[in-house]
Amino acid sequence: MSLARNTLVQATLTLGSRILGFARDLVLSARFGQGPMMDAFTTALMLPNMFRRLFAEGAFAQAFVPIYGGVRARDGDEAAAVTASEALSFMFAVVAGFCILLQIAMPWIMPLLLSAWKDDSGVMFAATTAAQLTMPYLACMTIASLLSGVLNTSGRFALSAGVPVFLNLCTLVPLLAPSLIPMSQPTTLLAVSAAVTVSGVIQAGLLWWGVRRLGIRLNLSWPRLTAGVARTLKLAIPGVLAGGALQLNSVVSQLLTGSNEGARSVLYNADRLYQLPLGLVGVAIGLALVPRLTRAFVSGDHEGGRRTLDDGITLSMAFTLPAAVALFVIPFFIIDATVTRGAFTSLDAARTADVLRQFAWGVPAFVLAKVLTPPFFAREDTRRPMIFAVISVVVTVALGSGLFFWFSRSGVDGVLGLAIATSVSAWINVALLGGTLIREDVWAPSARFVGRFSRVLAASAVMAAVLIPASLFYSDLSRILFAKEIAVIAVVGAGALVYGVCIVLFRAVSVSELKATLKREPGASAPTGLD
Structure with a gap:
């Protein structure tokens, strides 16, 4: 498949998952507002997600893909399957043991993470139990991530991009249940937390089935530190250290927001919205780039690698910049129109919108980092991305902590400082990655790249000019169009239409290139039932 087509498959399926995820967050906010149960759930979900990014989807997964692809190219599918089985067995054993330790230690960890509610025994019990219920999700995602790497290396992207939808489907069930069966907020919290782990089992099971459908036989066995595992660990260790630094940043943010009632819920809602373009574009292109860049560098095709990176950056920015503009220009419009209902008020929406605006200008950098990192991993260089990540984390922790306390003492929401620091450090990371390449x-x-990128910027500026008046007349539009939900759909739709027209008129993307997106590269294999 072409890079654009691979990305299109990833982004389309991820979009479905993100839409369901947004629906889940709407129900979460309506059910819990920005109260203690919402803080408890975001903490319980944060823990497995944080370590998942570190272990499952982080450095180990990115180090495994080039090694697996290299063994497959040199020694064939059977040798690659042995390498994957050894890596899977080792990582699953390590992560499963880690999950059990965290579950045992959770009664002592939770009061530190959720210090604003540490004197409320009911909240502490619910939060601790919820976190213990969600931790097995990390072990499931370890299996799922490695299986996704096997599928993606084989040119199969649909299944790995589609299975995350089950997290949202499973968690929506207990959230909607109180509409039919009366349930207290703590009971709903525990049911949703258990559903997180159920979804992990389903995702890992489906990916295992998908790998076997390709004829690849993987086995879970007693973990052994084989040569293949040792080589993967050697490549992964710098990335783990970098990921550890990134997660240290997350821990600092959690500790700071945990001392402020509702702050963690604000950070969660803002994070979910700005992560949407990152999930749709950055992750999709990153997954499509790694196998293609690996093939280019292994075969010595450096010019092909440059063209691939050129296309990846242009394509990612063509999708990301308009999203970032919308999140920056009309954040309150978007949040109040979609999220405000039930326990979530317009005051909550205003607080979240202020934080989201500070994340928005960092969104292009978050996506660019996803695109600029694969060239390092494709050349088995994990040390320098680690150094750059550590530098950006130091900036985030130092600047974010300073701004959080300064803003709080000045009567300003301290969460704004964390958002500003996150965006600043993201651009520093991009400057270091891009400058090195x-x-x-x-x-x-x-x-050609400079010209096309300039035209994407121009199209985004025209779209911003359309959205700014909409943000000023939000109330009037809601009244004229009978509902705020209709108003936000109309405004976002108009902005997307204007941007799409400008992209074509400015020749940032030609009709022939749009057609080429759907064409398969010469020699690509025919699609299977998985795709």
């Missing part, structure tokens, strides 16, 4: 002549912006 340019300096080493791994990638150099071509004249």
Whole structure:
């Protein structure tokens, strides 16, 4: 498949999952508002997600894909399956043991993470139990991540992009249940937390089935530190250290917001919205880039690698910039129109919108980092991304903590400081990654790239000019169109239409390129039932 087509498959399926995820968050906010149960759920979900990014979807997964792809290219599918089985057995054993330790220690960890409610025994019990229920999700995602790497290396992207929808489907069931069966907020919290782990089992099971459908036989066995596992760990350790630094940043943010009632809920809602373009575009392109760049560098096709990176950056920004503009220009419009209902008030929406605006200008950097990191991993260079990540984390922790306390003392929401620091550090990380690739002549912006990127910027500016009046007349539009939900759909739709027209008129993307997106590269295999 072409890079654009792979990305299209990833983004389309991820979009379905994100839409359901947004629906889940709407019900969560309506059910819990920004009260103690919402803080408890975001904490319970944060723990497995944080370590999942570190272990499952982080450095180990990114180190495994090039090694698996290299063994497959040199020694064939059978040797690659042995390598994958050894890595799977080792990582699953390590992560499962880690999950059990965290579950045992949770009664002592939770009062530190949720210090604003530490004197409320009911909230502490519910939060601790919820976290213990969600932790097995991490072990399931370890299996799922490695299986996704096997599928993606084989050119199969649909299943790995589609299974995350089960997290949202499973958690929606207990959230909607109180509409039929009366349930207290703590009971609903525990049911949703258990559903998180159920979804992990389903995802891992479906991916296992998908790998077997390809004829690849993987086995879970007693973990052994084989040569293949040791090599993967050697490549992964710098990334783990970098990921650990990133998660340290997350821990600091959690400790700071845990001392402020409702702050963690604000951070969660803002994070979910700005992560939407990152999940749709950054992750999709990153997954599509790694196998393709690996093939290019293994075969010595450096020019092909440059073209792939050129296309990846242009394509990612064409999708990301309009999303970032909308989140920056009309954040309150979006949040109040969609989320405000039930226990979630317009005051909650205003607080969340202020934080979201500070995340929005960092969104392009978050996506660019996803695109600029694969060239390092494709060349088995994990050390320098680690160094750059550590630098950006130091900036985030130092600047974020300073701004949080300064803003709080000044009567300003301290969460704003965390959002500002996150965006600043993201751009620093991009500057370090991109600067290194340019300096080493791994990638150099071509004249064609500069021209197309400039036209994408111009189209985004025109879209912003359309959205700004809408943000000023939000109440009037809601009244004229009879409902705020209709108003936000109309405004976002108009902005997307204007942007799409400008993209074509400015020739940032031509009709022939749109057609090429759907074409398969020469020699690509025919799709299977998985795709």
